[in-house]
Amino acid sequence: MVIKVKNLVKRYSELIALDHLSFSVRKGEIFGLLGPNGSGKTTAINCILSLLKYDKGEIEIFDKPMTPEAYDIKRNIGIVMQNVAVYNELSVYENIDYFCGLYVKDKNLRKKLVDEAIEFVDLNDYRKFYPNKLSGGLLRRLNIACGIAHKPELIILDEPTVAVDPQSRNKILEGIKELNKKGATIIYTSHYMEEVEQICSRIMIIDKGRAIATGTKEELKAMITLGEKITVESYDISEEHLIRLKNLPNIVSVEYKEQLLEIKSSKGKNNLENVLEFIKRENIQFGKIYSELPTLNDVFLEITGKELRD
Amino acid sequence: MFAHIFNYRLKCLLRDKITIFWTIAFPLILAIFFKLAFSNIGNQEVFKVIDIAVVENSQYQEDQNFRLALDEVSKGDSRLFNITVATAEEAKKLLDENLIKGYIIVDNQIKLVVKESGLSQNIIKSFIDNYLQTVSAASTIIQNDPSNQQEILKSLADRKNYIKEVTGTGAKPNSILNYFYSLIAMACFYGGFFGMRETTDIQANISTLAARINVAPVHKLKTFLYSLCAALLIHSVEMLALLGFMHYVLKIEFGYRAGFVVLTTIIGSIAGVLMGALISATVKKSEGLKVAAVLTISMLGSFLAGMMFQDMKYIIAQNVPILSYINPINLLTDALYSLYYYDNLSRYFLNMVFLSVFTILATFGTYLILRRRKYASL
Numbered sequence: 001m002v003i004k005v006k007n008l009v010k011r012y013s014e015l016i017a018l019d020h021l022s023f024s025v026r027k028g029e030i031f032g033l034l035g036p037n038g039s040g041k042t043t044a045i046n047c048i049l050s051l052l053k054y055d056k057g058e059i060e061i062f063d064k065p066m067t068p069e070a071y072d073i074k075r076n077i078g079i080v081m082q083n084v085a086v087y088n089e090l091s092v093y094e095n096i097d098y099f100c101g102l103y104v105k106d107k108n109l110r111k112k113l114v115d116e117a118i119e120f121v122d123l124n125d126y127r128k129f130y131p132n133k134l135s136g137g138l139l140r141r142l143n144i145a146c147g148i149a150h151k152p153e154l155i156i157l158d159e160p161t162v163a164v165d166p167q168s169r170n171k172i173l174e175g176i177k178e179l180n181k182k183g184a185t186i187i188y189t190s191h192y193m194e195e196v197e198q199i200c201s202r203i204m205i206i207d208k209g210r211a212i213a214t215g216t217k218e219e220l221k222a223m224i225t226l227g228e229k230i231t232v233e234s235y236d237i238s239e240e241h242l243i244r245l246k247n248l249p250n251i252v253s254v255e256y257k258e259q260l261l262e263i264k265s266s267k268g269k270n271n272l273e274n275v276l277e278f279i280k281r282e283n284i285q286f287g288k289i290y291s292e293l294p295t296l297n298d299v300f301l302e303i304t305g306k307e308l309r310d
Numbered sequence: 311m312f313a314h315i316f317n318y319r320l321k322c323l324l325r326d327k328i329t330i331f332w333t334i335a336f337p338l339i340l341a342i343f344f345k346l347a348f349s350n351i352g353n354q355e356v357f358k359v360i361d362i363a364v365v366e367n368s369q370y371q372e373d374q375n376f377r378l379a380l381d382e383v384s385k386g387d388s389r390l391f392n393i394t395v396a397t398a399e400e401a402k403k404l405l406d407e408n409l410i411k412g413y414i415i416v417d418n419q420i421k422l423v424v425k426e427s428g429l430s431q432n433i434i435k436s437f438i439d440n441y442l443q444t445v446s447a448a449s450t451i452i453q454n455d456p457s458n459q460q461e462i463l464k465s466l467a468d469r470k471n472y473i474k475e476v477t478g479t480g481a482k483p484n485s486i487l488n489y490f491y492s493l494i495a496m497a498c499f500y501g502g503f504f505g506m507r508e509t510t511d512i513q514a515n516i517s518t519l520a521a522r523i524n525v526a527p528v529h530k531l532k533t534f535l536y537s538l539c540a541a542l543l544i545h546s547v548e549m550l551a552l553l554g555f556m557h558y559v560l561k562i563e564f565g566y567r568a569g570f571v572v573l574t575t576i577i578g579s580i581a582g583v584l585m586g587a588l589i590s591a592t593v594k595k596s597e598g599l600k601v602a603a604v605l606t607i608s609m610l611g612s613f614l615a616g617m618m619f620q621d622m623k624y625i626i627a628q629n630v631p632i633l634s635y636i637n638p639i640n641l642l643t644d645a646l647y648s649l650y651y652y653d654n655l656s657r658y659f660l661n662m663v664f665l666s667v668f669t670i671l672a673t674f675g676t677y678l679i680l681r682r683r684k685y686a687s688l
């Protein structure tokens with residue numbers, strides 16, 4: 001196990017930020033920590049890194065207990081903090097070199113690593129720039145480079161793509177997959193379910209400091225009753241239609257709002273076909289019609305009763 | 311690792327324009343301002359001849375140059391001194407009865423004994439300093455070419471030199487030097503801005519950057535110490551530059567104990583940096599509050615040490631003496647002052663002992679706070 005967290009409890013006076021949180025991260029995984037704002041993702045990471053005191057629980061990294069003095073563990077961790085943490089007086093190159101130098105003593109090796117990191121986040125044109133001359137997205141990329149330049153075995157990224165444009169975001173996500181392929185174990189924190197779905201091999205959904213579900217995205221989706229979501233664009237639906245639709249086999253709920261008919265069905269065959277048949281039979285005029293498989297948002301919704309996105 | 315952290319820290323701090331401004335540009339500007347404010351005063355001063363005594367002993371008899379110099383400054387209408395030659399006991403008695411402002415003993419050194427400090431005392435002191443600097447250094451020239459002698463002695467006796475050098479605002483005769491001393495002391499304690507940055511950048515509960523540093527595999531106190539070295543180096547160099555500027559450009563005379571002055575300033579700089587470190591470690595989050603604390607302590611301290619208003623120093627010394635001893639800026643000002651005015655160094659060392667205690671306490675306090683590595687809240 002790369003990380004083992006057992007019964008972690010963290011209180012901020014009244015507030016219970018982490019409530020008996022347990023999970024483990026296996027070697028070679030991209031482990032996603034998915035949860036809405038304030039669910040305790042950053043708190044969990046700060047506890048894992050021994051920055052925060054916690055009230056209860058055990059934390060092991062590389063099968064050894066994690067402490068502030070565990071330098072051989074720390075040497076193999078790369079961390080990208082949620083808030084950008086770079087020196088304003090150092091250039092892009094110098095910042096990466098500074099942080100890398102805290103891990104890697106050999107100068108030549110370091111130079112190579114820094115160059116690779118700059119390449120990785122695509123900041124080659126900005127080597128000599130100071131942080132205050134970088135846009136928000138570029139700054140995020142610098143923040144990432146500072147955390148991963150030393151090629152650690154375990155990389156922890158806390159919402160690294162906030163404020164990054166979609167193109168760079170994709171590049172970063174691809175890069176993370178690449179790092180993973182080269183052997184790094186990754187913990188990826190986000191409240192964007194698309195990102196987590198796109199790259200994570202295993203996902204833990206947390207809410208209010210509690211783990212509410214853990215598994216691959218397929219496993220998570222299999223946990224819920226929702227099978228698919230069928231949406232029909234139409235002007236032409238009456239109350240009576242809705243009642244009769246609801247009575248079709250497998251249909252869980254039917255909603256009609258602003259010319260959009262949303263039908264949720266549980267798992268099973270021929271759901272879309274049944275709906276189409278019904279529409280034809282009733283001679284309902286319609287525009288588009290499409291069916292979607294459940295997302296992690298649906299998983300979250302079904303378990304907690306609220307949307308993941310705020 | 312030391313070189314890596316130290317070098318990058320130097321870069322960081324040297325590029326931190328705001329800190330550099332407060333720690334060197336601001337004191338330089340104030341020094342120029344002081345110089346301008348004090349330089350055109352004093353010429354119109356009415357000069358009263360000063361009564362002094364010189365102790366008759368064999369060294370005095372043998373020191374021909376000094377006797378010549380005393381002769382030169384005690385004759386004519388524009389003389390500086392009325393001199394009585396007396397035995398040691400007589401001289402002491404004269405001083406006790408306030409009949410003279412001070413008396414001179416020629417020992418292996420030339421010593422001045424005074425009862426209080428003031429304009430006259432400062433003039434006597436300046437005369438002796440000038441004598442030591444010009445005449446004794448030039449005594450070989452005098453011996454080889456007696457025609458130079460008169461000229462050198464004349465310049466030594468020129469009142470204008472002393473009045474210019476010694477008078478303060480005219481009303482406050484106790485020398486303008488003290489203003490510069492308290493300015494140096496203030497500048498030393500502005501080093502607190504560097505100390506402040508050092509703790510801010512290492513305390514994970516204060517800044518994200520520090521949290522980032524704390525997850526690296528380097529001992530926290532080592533990182534702190536290495537960066538602190540950079541801060542101390544930069545600030546000491548700044549303070550030496552300030553001293554150099556005052557001395558060479560503004561022509562401010564710090565007396566003949568240059569080595570001590572430099573040493574004192576460097577110790578002051580260390581005290582200032584560590585005070586800032588302690589403040590930053592104690593005041594945790596608010597950046598504004600920290601800056602305010604450093605500024606308040608330095609400014610208030612310098613005010614109480616007489617930077618804006620000369621008499622303040624004496625008012626405090628007389629009414630709240632304890633404050634003189636716990637105000638590190640006063641300690642530093644007074645240390646520099648004693649170096650200049652007193653031949654005996656005991657007052658200087660007393661100041662330095664208190665200042666060192668202050669520095670050690672600040673260091674220890676900072677250590678106690680920095681030692682913690684995990685926080686209840688970030």
Ligand SMILES: Nc1ncnc2c1ncn2[C@@H]1O[C@H](COP(=O)(O)OP(=O)(O)OP(=O)(O)O)[C@@H](O)[C@H]1O
Nearest residue numbers: 012017036037038039040041042043044191687688
């Ligand atoms: N220093 C603190 N003092 C008190 N409460 C805190 C502190 N830090 C975090 N919290 C609270 O703990 C809870 C978890 O916060 P945390 O920052 O871990 O959430 P998060 O999942 O990282 O959220 P986000 O997606 O916004 O980053 C929140 O309710 C937050 O308000």
Ligand SMILES: [Mg+2]
Nearest residue numbers: 041042043082
């Ligand atoms: Mg967070």
